[in-house]
Amino acid sequence: MTSASTGRDAGPAARFAAAHDNGLRERDEYRELAARTVTRMAHDRTDKALLLSILGLEPAADTGPRDLEPALAEYTRQVAEQIGVPADAVTYEVTDTATAYLGLTRRTTDLPRRDLMLVWDERHGWYIAIEPRGNDQPPVISHLGIQIAPPPATVARFVADVLHGRRRGQLSPLPPLLDRVTLAAQMAGIPA
Template sequence: MIPLLTGIDREYGLLCGLTGYLAAVGAAVGVGDESCTVDLGTPVSGYVALDVRLARHPGRDMALLWDEHHGWAFAMETHSGEDLLVLAYLGGDLVPVPSRVSRFVAGLRSTGGPVAAPVPPDLRGDPGELVARLLRYRRDEWAAGGPFLRRAG
């Protein structure tokens, strides 16, 4: 016997939902799909490169990071290629609507960036609920079986 919901099903659901969610957030902050990446490792995470600079860090590229534990973070690229430096966390909700993420970025941009060190929120919840919430953003090509798997006919 094989259970209907396996780890593969969860990964596929996360991939389908998270790619659509990142695309929707990317569009809300003014960047395209080419600026977004997904990592299905532990924890599941996403990255959105931003076309944003902060007054306090004019020579640094900025990005949004998302993971299944902390939700959204606003981060700064380093010159050394090391991990990004998290400047702020959105908090409150693991899967906020894209417009809320966009307002978060706009607020940080208008103030020049945060001054205090960020504290990561723990937003972990039910894994099945996370997949269900992300699947609301699933794009049509994933609903049809993925970009390389099309329905015949």
């Protein structure tokens, strides 16, 4: 029985083949990531098809529960609408972690010169933090903390309370991590 070795003791041809295979694998991973990004950022199917075509990419393969991405998109849109945040100040993504960002247009009276952001992630839920300057870690002003994906109206009340100085506090203890199917259902308002 023989085994292929690609370490130091392998010949130049074996090392080249291993490096070539690794390069092809990395290229495919980057192309898949690019296709996922285009799919997420496209405005509609026509836009997605055009962008993928321009970049010479194939549609991204489905790699697991994708219900969270459309649920997060709609949930984030509803929260932004409740708060009055324009669409160009809203982003979200579902990768190894799911996150959303809303750039708030108003400031608190105790921090009149600092921009604020409303952030959501699948581990902490909603919190308001000061927009970082450079590579600073954004200081958290207040954490909603009641559940990971509360109704948009609850999030809007939380934001109003923080902006009017009626609520402060750091991150709460972490709740149990929800699986993404349950989280998507919670965002859609479906009882668990």
